[in-house]
Amino acid sequence: MPYTKKHKEQTRQKILQSAFQLFTTKGFDHITINEIMKNCQLTRGAFYAHFTNKASLYTESLKYAASKSKLSEFKENDISDKTWLKQLLDGYLSINHIKGVQPCPLGFLATDVVTRDPEAKLAYANAYDGMNKAIMAYAKSYTECNSDEILALTAMIIGAVAISRTLDDNKTINQLLSSCRQEAGIKLGGI
Amino acid sequence: MPYTKKHKEQTRQKILQSAFQLFTTKGFDHITINEIMKNCQLTRGAFYAHFTNKASLYTESLKYAASKSKLSEFKENDISDKTWLKQLLDGYLSINHIKGVQPCPLGFLATDVVTRDPEAKLAYANAYDGMNKAIMAYAKSYTECNSDEILALTAMIIGAVAISRTLDDNKTINQLLSSCRQEAGIKLGGI
DNA sequence: TACAATATATGATAAAGATCATATTTAGAA
DNA sequence: TTCTAAATATGATCTTTATCATATATTGTA
Incomplete structure (x- = not known):
């Protein structure tokens, strides 16, 4: 043996x-x-x-990756302060993330997964659902946002990552990321 | 000859x-x-x-495709009424668009273009820039939005299209698209 | 109508890479 | 230390597809 x-x-x-x-x-x-x-x-x-x-x-x-994601950890913890949001925005909408340090598949594979088999798409959809649920849970504590507003917010965050990766100019990337951090921060009750 | x-x-x-x-x-x-x-x-x-x-x-x-895009047409016209916004939202954030009727490369190729050569990425970046400029021009007439807010808005719109394409369930897709139409409409001064 | 130049089609080549079949290596147990 | 089953490595095959080379078809003009 x-x-x-x-x-x-x-x-x-x-x-x-x-x-x-x-x-x-x-x-x-x-x-x-x-x-x-x-x-x-x-x-x-x-x-x-x-x-x-x-x-x-x-x-x-x-x-x-989904099973190890910090997003699901967040969901389990009782979110007791606003550091979660700060970590999310500073981590997710950062140049480090864009450049491939601990990449999130939602933004990185948004197009790629479309042409994969149903199982892969399901795994992606579950991860997407997890992200929405986590942010909705946070929003419930700190904002008056309804779930529609969170769906739009998530689309913005994921979109920002996907677009950033297509761009070559770091200045443009930083501007986009910063704009989205700003918007998301406001929407989610301030950081 | x-x-x-x-x-x-x-x-x-x-x-x-x-x-x-x-x-x-x-x-x-x-x-x-x-x-x-x-x-x-x-x-x-x-x-x-x-x-x-x-x-x-x-x-x-x-x-x-960029040269034939309606987005650039819009930019050239003097935007004299709000139908432009309505057309944009109802067209872009629609199930028809997601399913491939007159697809916009920004959402459809967001991941795909990352691994292409510099010329392709440049073409994509130009299209992205065009979309931002067009919406900024509209926003100038109808809102108090600054350009940062438009960058975030564009990310949301493009993100919504990219994510929608990964999803199999039409109900979920429609919910996402509808949420984003709603948010964008409000942000851009109502439809 | 026949010609010439270009457009289009067909067949050949070659490279990449997933998968399979087989060989070798490893480390725990006797 | 030797043996064995599982883990890992190596070599071979086969398919797909971009690209090239060559053949055929087309149409405006003389």
């Missing part, structure tokens, strides 16, 4: 993490299984001991 | 139109040159008499 189950599970998670980072920043079609495996010090062949194919890895990596 | 220049130009435009429709709805990597040509009753081989390669077709089709 070589290798402990723990070891395999750890390897699996390394692959998921690697895949998530690369898929979100480059998109499904621009990343090879080779690259994903190399990125976590493994090789192509090992892949198929863990996943059936590339498409399922994509879906699994989305689920994996 | 067979074929008039006009004929070649018309063929070129047919290809551009076909490419734009297919690229925007499916993304660069999920459309083959074959499909683009078949979609306008031509075949693969004819393609290279008009364009050097697939990447340049993508860029050209973005420019082509």
Whole structure:
């Protein structure tokens, strides 16, 4: 009985993490299984001991990321102060986020996921739902916003990330991000 | 001297139109040159008499669409009434738009364009700039909005389109679109 | 109507990359 | 230390598709 189950599970998670980072920043079609495996010090062949194919890895990596997301953590905590909002805005709408540090799939894969299989789209939709729920929960404590206003707010935040990533000029990006931080802050009762 | 220049130009435009429709709805990597040509009753081989390669077709089709966009028309007209806003919101934030009728690349290609070459990104950035300018021009007449607020508004609108396309449930889509129409309408001085 | 130049179509090539089949390595247990 | 089953690596295959090379079709003009 070589290798402990723990070891395999750890390897699996390394692959998921690697895949998530690369898929979100480059998109499904621009990343090879080779690259994903190399990125976590493994090789192509090992892949198929863990996943059936590339498409399922994509879906699994989305689920994996959602399960580790800070957004869901926030939801569980009793939100007791406004630091959550500040963290959200400063983290999500930041140049660091745009450049790929802890990317959120909602903004990064908004177009990419459209052409994926139903499972992948479902994973994306669940993450989207989670984000809305988390912000709605916050808004309930601190604002008079109804859920429609939160839907629009979420679209703005995700849109800002998606658009920022298409732009080359950092000044333009910062202006966009700053505008959206400002608007979101106001809408959510101040930071 | 067979074929008039006009004929070649018309063929070129047919290809551009076909490419734009297919690229925007499916993304660069999920459309083959074959499909683009078949979609306008031509075949693969004819393609290279008009364009050097697939990447340049993508860029050209973005420019082509931008040049025909209603957004730029709006900018040129003296905006004399509020029908422009109504048309924008009802057209852009509509299920018809989401489903691919006259797709706008800003929402449809937000992620896709990130991995394209600099020329394609520039074409996208120009279209984005055009949209902002058009809405800013409108806002100047009808609201007290500053340009930062318009940047956030545009992000919301584009984000709403991008997210809607990822979702399968029409009810959810309509709710999102309706929320954003509502918010945008208020922000821009009522419809 | 026949020609010429260009547009279009067809067949060939070649590269990339997902997946499969097989070989090798690893580490825990006897 | 040796053995074994699972994990990992390597090599081979096969499909897809962009692009190239060549052949055919078209149409305005003489």
